[in-house]
Amino acid sequence: MSENSDPRPEGEQPRSIRLTDPRALRAYAHPLRMSLVGLLRTSGPFTATRAAELTGESVASCSYHLRILAKYGLVEEAPGGKGREKPWRATARYTEWPEYSEDAAVTEAADALGAAIVERYFERVTRAMEGRHRLPRKWREAEQFGDRVLHLTPEELAGIGERIDDLFRPYETRAADPSLRPEGSRPVTVLQIAYLDQDVPESDEE
16 A cells, blocks of 8 residues: 655655554554655655644644654655754655555554555545635536446456556656646645445355
8 A cells, every 4th residue: 555745856765665564554653643744745844843833733742753753764854954943854755555464463553554544535535525615616627526336356456556556657746846837736636545345245146
């Protein structure tokens, strides 16, 4: 599984960081830590003071959670500043973790992180829906909300995910280089969720 993008040039950071340590997975599942990493990827680098302004948390709390994130390689100190005024930046544009592991501790921690990520996704979707009435007509008509049930094999589902990644990849460089963004473009979050629907009963043929 993977989530989230970072404004720094491509050459300065890896595309993604992969978490496999159960301790790192559990640490990242904290709501404020996920918010801090997400904000650093879209609006960083910034200091703990700025983090407090963006999240509504205290400077001390943000500073503590940034240090925890740094411990597991998700953020790092950026050049310049000192003390609480030192800036932080994300170490990668995306976070990945195992879909499956023979290690029960990894599986449990990864599933808990996945659940926390999904909860955060839908909190953000709810906020977007609540403020949707303020959007211009062209954005309201362009936004997409819907679902579909497809009968697929695991291989077909994985292939669809790969094609979706290929579709989005040409637009990723715009996060790092504002000069590549066309006039009128704005940040758009695209949720990519596909799961085996266990609420739909299997047919006799299956």
